[in-house]
Structures are given as structure tokens and as C-alpha cells.
Amino acid sequence: MPRFKRIKSGRNLVLLPGSVEKVLLAQAFLNDVRARYPKQALDVMTPMGLTNLVKRFPQVDELWNMPEPNMGVKVFWNAGITLQGKDYDRAWVLPERFKPALIPALANIPERTGYRGLYRYALLMDIRLARKDLHPHLVDRYRALAWDIGEPLPDYQPVKLKVDKEQQAALIQQHQLNLDKPILAWSPSTRNVPKTSLSSAASLEQIETQLLQAVEKGWQIWLFGSRHELLEIAELIAQMNTQLAASVTVLAGLLSWDEVVDLMALAKAQVAQDNALALLGLSCGLPTYLAVAETPKHLGQATGLGAEWVKVDQLAASLIPWY
Numbered sequence: 001m002p003r004f005k006r007i008k009s010g011r012n013l014v015l016l017p018g019s020v021e022k023v024l025l026a027q028a029f030l031n032d033v034r035a036r037y038p039k040q041a042l043d044v045m046t047p048m049g050l051t052n053l054v055k056r057f058p059q060v061d062e063l064w065n066m067p068e069p070n071m072g073v074k075v076f077w078n079a080g081i082t083l084q085g086k087d088y089d090r091a092w093v094l095p096e097r098f099k100p101a102l103i104p105a106l107a108n109i110p111e112r113t114g115y116r117g118l119y120r121y122a123l124l125m126d127i128r129l130a131r132k133d134l135h136p137h138l139v140d141r142y143r144a145l146a147w148d149i150g151e152p153l154p155d156y157q158p159v160k161l162k163v164d165k166e167q168q169a170a171l172i173q174q175h176q177l178n179l180d181k182p183i184l185a186w187s188p189s190t191r192n193v194p195k196t197s198l199s200s201a202a203s204l205e206q207i208e209t210q211l212l213q214a215v216e217k218g219w220q221i222w223l224f225g226s227r228h229e230l231l232e233i234a235e236l237i238a239q240m241n242t243q244l245a246a247s248v249t250v251l252a253g254l255l256s257w258d259e260v261v262d263l264m265a266l267a268k269a270q271v272a273q274d275n276a277l278a279l280l281g282l283s284c285g286l287p288t289y290l291a292v293a294e295t296p297k298h299l300g301q302a303t304g305l306g307a308e309w310v311k312v313d314q315l316a317a318s319l320i321p322w323y
Contacts (some may be wrong), residue, residue: 011042012043012088012089013090013104013109014026014091015091016046016066018046024276030059031059039091064083066079085116088107090110107151115116115141116129128144139305172263181218182219184211185269187273194300201274219319222249224264245292271315272307289315290308
């Protein structure tokens with residue numbers, strides 16, 4: 001039995017988390033909300049630094065800027081007041097902090113759902129307890145909020161991010177990229193990779209042999225990374241086999257998140273660490289492989305969206321179907 005009466009009109013609002021990894025994991029939640037309420041508009045609120053990425057989510061109708069986490073309570077208070085009278089019937093608060101939960105409460109949104117957190121009891125109407133025993137992966141805990149308590153989660157149906165064809169063509173010309181060979185996206189940075197995933201990741205020495213085999217079979221490699229990862233990637237390139245380094249196009253630090261979407265969408269497959277770019281590649285529809293020395297027993301953050309652990313000595317063979 002539904003816990004609340006479901007209103008048939010009005011808009012839905014989702015307050016997204018503040019990190020790239022969690023925003024990309026929340027895409028599955030947005031799919032569920034869209035499936036459950038197909039006739040209602042779905043708006044989201046996200047920090048300004050992620051708006052260019054969230055604009056590419058096909059589920060989103062309108063986008064609001066959410067105050068940064070370090071801003072004062074008054075800023076969040078004013079954000080809630082701004083949303084009054086916007087015809088919102090339901091809101092989901094994915095961040096588990098106090099200040100984001102203020103916004104839908106002050107906007108007078110009648111149905112407000114989120115997980116239990118400090119001082120949130122007066123702000124949320126449908127307060128859930130995160131069941132890590134039932135939903136060990138964060139993506140499933142997000143998805144559970146879209147459904148009534150105890151309701152089983154439907155099969156995940158991935159949806160690709162939108163691509164700006166004009167910007168894509170401009171980026172190809174700007175960075176002098178060649179599309180004659182199939183593209184393998186490589187995201188080797190260890191920034192924000194969970195420690196459990198990092199402990200089983202393959203080393204550069206192990207992986208470069210497999211990447212050289214891929215190059216010999218006709219692949220070209222585009223290396224993606226954020227500006228925060230430039231030092232690590234520069235060290236990696238310096239240690240790399242010279243033949244492999246000559247075959248790698250380094251795009252790290254040169255692209256915004258929406259530009260990464262446009263170029264990664266051109267790739268045939270992705271090899272990555274268990275990081276945000278692995279999640280982004282999955283959101284672009286790429287088969288994504290997390291190269292490891294030994295197959296781990298734990299769940300990676302990207303495996304929740306369909307990434308596969310693959311032993312490093314089997315990596316080149318795993319890419320053959322996508323050539």
C-alpha cells in the first residue's frame with residue numbers, strides 16, 4: 001500500500017548530491033522517478049559546478065542551482081523561499097545533510113522524501129533508513145527512494161547522456177582528433193577511487209602490455225582526466241612505454257564535463273579505474289572494464305551501473321568484440 005496519496009498533477013523536484021560520482025549514480029534514480037511519474041515534469045537542483053553535466057541528463061526538464069555545501073543556512077533558506085509557488089508536489093533530497101533538506105520544506109512542497117540525518121525529522125515527511133544490508137550499493141539506495149518502502153526495485157534500464165553534435169565537431173577540430181581508427185577511452189587516474197577498489201587495481205606495468213596489444217590491433221587511445229589529476233597523469237606518461245605513449249592522445253585537464261561527454265560518446269569501449277570517468281563512460285553507453293590484478297570480492301561504485309571487473313591479462317581479449 002502506498003504510504004501517501006499520490007497527487008496526479010504538479011512537478012517533481014530532486015536535490016542532487018554535490019560530487020560527480022554521486023550525481024552520475026543518481027541517474028538511475030532519475031530513471032525510476034521518470035518511469036513512476038511519466039506525466040509529471042522532473043526538475044533537479046545541483047551545485048553550479050555540475051550544471052553543465054546535469055544538462056545532458058535526458059530525464060531532466062528544468063535545472064536549478066543549489067547553494068554550495070559550505071554556504072550559510074540563510075542562502076539555503078532563500079533558495080527554498082524562491083521555489084514557493086512553483087507547483088511542486090514531491091521532492092527527494094539525496095544529500096544526507098541538514099541544509100539541503102531546508103529547501104523543499106521552505107518551498108512548502110507537501111511530499112518530501114529522503115534518508116534520515118541530523119536535524120532532518122522536521123524537514124522531511126517520508127524519512128527512510130538506509131538499508132545497506134538490503135541495498136549494499138549506493139545506486140540501489142538512491143533508487144529505493146523512488147519507490148514505496150519494501151517495494152522491489154525494477155531492472156535498471158540505462159539511458160545515454162545527450163550529445164551536442166555541434167560542440168562535438170568543434171572539439172574534434174580544436175584538438176585535431178582523428179576518427180579513422182576505433183577509439184578506446186582510458187581513464188587511469190586514482191583520484192576519488194574507493195580504497196577497496198584501489199587495492200586490487202592493475203599496475204601500469206601490467207596494463208600497458210595489454211594496451212599495446214590493443215594499439216597493434218588497430219585501436220587508438222584517448223586518455224581522459226580532470227585538471228585535478230594532471231600531476232598523476234604526467235607521472236604516468238613519463239613512466240610509460242614510449243611506443244604506447246606515442247599512441248595515446250592526452251585530453252586530461254583540457255575538457256569540461258559536458259565536453260568529456262561529447263568526446264567519450266565517440267569511443268567504442270572504455271578502460272578505467274573505479275572513478276567518476278568510469279561512471280561517465282557507462283552513462284555514454286560504453287562497455288566499461290575495470291582492469292584488476294585479481295578479481296575483487298567487493299562491489300565497486302561503477303559496477304552498480306554495469307561496469308565489469310576484468311583481469312588485466314584478459315583485457316585485450318575483452319576488447320575484441322567492440323573493435
